[in-house]
Amino acid sequence: MNTSILETIRPAGMTRRQFIKSIIAAGVVSSSALLYSNPVGAAPKTSHGAVERLITLNVNGQQRRVDVLPQETLAQTLRNKLGLMGLKIACDRGECGACTILVDNVPHYSCSILTHSVRGKNVLTIEGLARPDNTLHPLQQGVFDEQGFQCGYCAPGFLMSTLGYLKTNPNPNRQELAHGVSGNLCRCQDYDKILTALMRGAEYMRKG
Amino acid sequence: MAIIHDGMSPFELFRPASVDDALNLAKRLGSDAWLLAGGLDSLERFKDGVIHPKTVIDLGAINELRGIRRDGGDLVIGPMTTLSEVQHNPDIRAHFALLAEAAAEVASPQIRNQGTLGGNICQDTRCWYYRSGWDCYRAGGSTCYAGEKKEGQNREHAIFGIEGCAAVSPSDTAPALVALEARLVIQDAKGKREVAADDFFIGPATNITRLNVLRPGELLTEIRLPATWANATFYFEKVRDRPVWDFPLVNIAAAMQLSGDRISKARFVLGAVAARPWRLPKVEAAVAGALRSAIAETAARLAADGAAPLAHNGYKVILAGNLVKRAILGTKEA
Numbered sequence: 001m002n003t004s005i006l007e008t009i010r011p012a013g014m015t016r017r018q019f020i021k022s023i024i025a026a027g028v029v030s031s032s033a034l035l036y037s038n039p040v041g042a043a044p045k046t047s048h049g050a051v052e053r054l055i056t057l058n059v060n061g062q063q064r065r066v067d068v069l070p071q072e073t074l075a076q077t078l079r080n081k082l083g084l085m086g087l088k089i090a091c092d093r094g095e096c097g098a099c100t101i102l103v104d105n106v107p108h109y110s111c112s113i114l115t116h117s118v119r120g121k122n123v124l125t126i127e128g129l130a131r132p133d134n135t136l137h138p139l140q141q142g143v144f145d146e147q148g149f150q151c152g153y154c155a156p157g158f159l160m161s162t163l164g165y166l167k168t169n170p171n172p173n174r175q176e177l178a179h180g181v182s183g184n185l186c187r188c189q190d191y192d193k194i195l196t197a198l199m200r201g202a203e204y205m206r207k208g
Numbered sequence: 209m210a211i212i213h214d215g216m217s218p219f220e221l222f223r224p225a226s227v228d229d230a231l232n233l234a235k236r237l238g239s240d241a242w243l244l245a246g247g248l249d250s251l252e253r254f255k256d257g258v259i260h261p262k263t264v265i266d267l268g269a270i271n272e273l274r275g276i277r278r279d280g281g282d283l284v285i286g287p288m289t290t291l292s293e294v295q296h297n298p299d300i301r302a303h304f305a306l307l308a309e310a311a312a313e314v315a316s317p318q319i320r321n322q323g324t325l326g327g328n329i330c331q332d333t334r335c336w337y338y339r340s341g342w343d344c345y346r347a348g349g350s351t352c353y354a355g356e357k358k359e360g361q362n363r364e365h366a367i368f369g370i371e372g373c374a375a376v377s378p379s380d381t382a383p384a385l386v387a388l389e390a391r392l393v394i395q396d397a398k399g400k401r402e403v404a405a406d407d408f409f410i411g412p413a414t415n416i417t418r419l420n421v422l423r424p425g426e427l428l429t430e431i432r433l434p435a436t437w438a439n440a441t442f443y444f445e446k447v448r449d450r451p452v453w454d455f456p457l458v459n460i461a462a463a464m465q466l467s468g469d470r471i472s473k474a475r476f477v478l479g480a481v482a483a484r485p486w487r488l489p490k491v492e493a494a495v496a497g498a499l500r501s502a503i504a505e506t507a508a509r510l511a512a513d514g515a516a517p518l519a520h521n522g523y524k525v526i527l528a529g530n531l532v533k534r535a536i537l538g539t540k541e542a
Contacts, residue, residue, distance in 0.1 A: 051221045070221035070264070071254070093252050095453060100318060106292075109318045112251050114244075116221055117268045161317065182452045183316030 051116045058121065059084070060128030068115045075099045075110035078125060086126035086156040097184030100157035100164075101125045107164035107183070126156035129163075138204035139163060148197020150188035158184045162198045170206060174199060216254040219261050223269045227395065227429060230265055235397040237263050239424045244268070245288060245327030248319055253332075258341045273326075273429065276300065282391075283433040287326025291381070292317070294325050304433055306442035306461055310384035313446045316453050326428050329382045329408075330420060333483070334455050335365065335375035345372045345416050355518060362518040364457065367525060368482040373412040374518060376480045377419055380446055382409060383461035383479040386487065388437045393430035394422065400429070409484035419483060437463045437475070443535035447527055456480040458527045462535035464495075471495045471503070476535060478511075478528055488513075491532055500536050508533035 057064050059082060066081050075092075078084040078101070087110055088098035094112035101110045102124040129137035136144060139159055149155045158181055165172070165180030172180060178195055186194060219242075224230040234241050242261035244250050245268075253259045267273060273288035276297050283299060294300055294311040301308045314320055314328060333339075335346070335354055343349030354362045355374040365374040382405070385392075390405040408420050422428065443462040448454035459479040465472045474495050476488040490510040495503050511532040512525040534542045 051223055069218065071216040071219050073251070076215070092255065094248055094316075094319060097316070097318065106321045107318050108322050112248055113322060114221070114247065114251075114266065116223060117247075117266055164321075165317070180317065183318040 055116070055119055057082075057115070057118065057123060059123045060125060061122075070114075070116065072115045073111050074101070074108075074113045074115045074118055074123070077115040078110060078123070084125045084127050087160075088153060088156065090153075095185075096154075097157040097161060097181075098154050100160045100184060102160055102164050105164060105167050107161045109183075124160070124163075126159055129159070138207070139166075139198070139201035142199075142201025142204045143197040146193065146197035146200045148190070148194045148200075149186075150190045150193075154184060154186045154188075158186070158194060158198065159201075162201065166202055166205060170202070172202065177202065216251070217257070217260045219254075220263045221266060222263065223266045225269050225271075227270060227272055227427065230267060230270060231395060231397045231425070231427060233265055234425045234427065237265075241265050241424070243427065245330070246290070246319075246323040247327075248315075248323050249327065249331040253339065256339070256341075258339065267427075279432075281435040283438075285325055285431040285433070287428045287431055288324045289326075291320040291323050291325060291328060294381075295320060303438040304388055306387060306437075306444055306463060307381060307384045307433070309442070309444040310380045310446075310459075310461060313444070313459075314380050319453075325381060325431060329379050329385060329431075330422065330428060331379060333375035333419060334378045336361075338375060345412070346375060348417065357519070360518060361520065363520040364455075364480070365518055365521055366482050367512070367515040367517045367521060367528075368486050369411045369413065369484070370482075370516060370518075371411065371413040371416075373416050373483065375412075375483055377409065377482065377484055378455040379479060379485070380456060380459055383459060383477040383485040384444060385431065385433075386477045386485040387461040387463045387475045388433050389475070391432045391434065392428060393432065394426050395429045396423075396426045402432075405485075406487070411483040437465075440464060441466050441538065443538055445531055445534060445540065447531070458524050458531060460528075460531040460535050461485075462532075464536075466500075469500050471498055471500060471536075476511075476532060478531070481515075481524055481528060488532065495536060500538070504533045504536040504542070507536055 051070055054067050057066060064082055068077055075087060075089050087101055089111055090096045090098040092111045094109040099110040100107050103118050104121050129140055161181045161184050174195055177198060222233055224233055240262040242264050244264050244266045267288055274286045276285050291311040291314050295308050337344050337353040338346050342353055345352050352373050354360045354365045362374055366376050385405045391402050392405060392408045393400055393402050410421060441464045446456045446459040448456055456479055458481055461477045464474040474492055476491045478486045488511055490513050491507045494507050494510055508529040511528040515525050517525050534540055
């Protein structure tokens with residue numbers, strides 16, 4: 001096994017993911033301004049209608065308090081401040097789908113929505129699918145059983161798109177589902193297997 | 209922790225809850241304010257560092273700008289209604305299917321879930337010279353790089369109405385609204401005015417820096433579809449390089465009133481061939497009173513009347529003719 005720099009400094013017994021999350025948890029309060037290359041001015045004046053910085057978001061069924069800059073995208077908040085690394089920031093322009101999450105059950109590109117605009121709404125990321133006892137969501141189980149993805153980088157986005165689409169059409173044919181997930185790209189070009197896996201997941205969901 | 213170099217410049221963000229609050233803010237802030245609808249066009253440009261707004265007014269919390277309702281004979285669509293809602297709304301699908309079809313062809317599912325009808329018709333052009341921050345006429349500079357004879361990269365640019373600027377309107381829904389004779393309600397802190405979709409969109413001859421008549425401090429508050437073209441025979445087609453995400457190379461929105469196979473009156477509008485949706489009055493005149501099958505070829509030849517293609521977009525002239533023919537015959541096989 002390769003020993004990365006991360007391996008050498010993380011406490012024994014922690015997984016890489018736990019270690020990264022612990023750093024994020026510790027760093028949120030003190031360093032949010034350092035995330036950005038541009039200087040952040042003083043706290044905004046309390047003009048009528050101007051947004052506050054410290055807000056509560058409903059993410060995966062939990063109320064999360066978080067300090068959010070006005071110009072911050074939901075993808076930045078979820079990954080860098082709440083430690084939800086499932087979504088990926090790939091193109092950062094709404095052109096690939098790797099950052100797809102659900103807002104009130106509807107798929108959105110989290111890179112292209114301001115975090116402040118989802119206040120009071122329910123945000124669901126890939127981390128919110130499995131049960132607390134780690135039982136996979138039926139859609140995840142379908143993907144697992146069919147081994148639908150090659151590298152898996154785009155998988156969280158595809159799964160969230162599918163989940164949102166299935167809310168509007170729980171029993172799609174292959175063509176319909178392909179159209180439903182047409183806002184997601186896979187650079188492995190693994191679309192055929194991905195569709196087979198997502199169709200399997202949809203079938204498991206219908207069976208409950 | 210990683211430094212994010214791709215973040216947007218800081219701005220102050222307002223999320224007013226009413227049209228009145230938004231208009232008062234817009235009046236107070238003047239040209240410092242950027243009105244944000246779905247944000248897909250805007251955030252891209254903020255991230256690219258081409259636009260650095262001091263203040264952003266996010267219209268997303270204004271419920272009165274959302275939704276689809278009946279008002280007398282008009283169908284009224286709030287400009288913050290998402291494209292997905294327009295695409296799936298039963299009333300629009302039943303009576304103004306042209307608009308539903310156009311909305312369904314925009315970008316990708318996620319973009320339609322967030323992008324709004326108002327934003328789709330008010331988005332800025334995709335001309336890459338302009339969007340990359342070149343000092344072209346539209347950006348207040350002194351040339352049009354796309355129209356430059358030897359070097360201009362203009363495959364996606366205009367074939368009509370190039371007066372100093374070859375940028376095109378990238379909207380799929382704008383041609384549909386022009387075909388349906390939509391009326392747009394514009395409000396500012398002093399009051400409201402209503403303009404026909406025909407007059408809302410403007411070309412470089414009218415104002416080379418804008419694609420529509422909205423002025424700073426003004427807000428599009430209603431999109432009204434009169435009964436004039438309800439339940440007409442419609443045709444929408446979008447030609448593009450790939451079936452998702454892409455903007456149109458050319459699109460067509462047509463509304464025809466038929467008695468049997470005879471066209472009594474019609475409106476034909478092309479998109480992505482000029483800075484504004486481009487009506488085809490000669491085609492409309494030629495088809496009035498004619499049999500569809502008899503007039504299709506003749507009308508197709510009139511489609512590109514007055515076109516002045518650039519070095520790399522002559523194909524749009526042929527596309528325009530073929531799309532007119534298909535629209536008249538009502539088939540993608542033609």
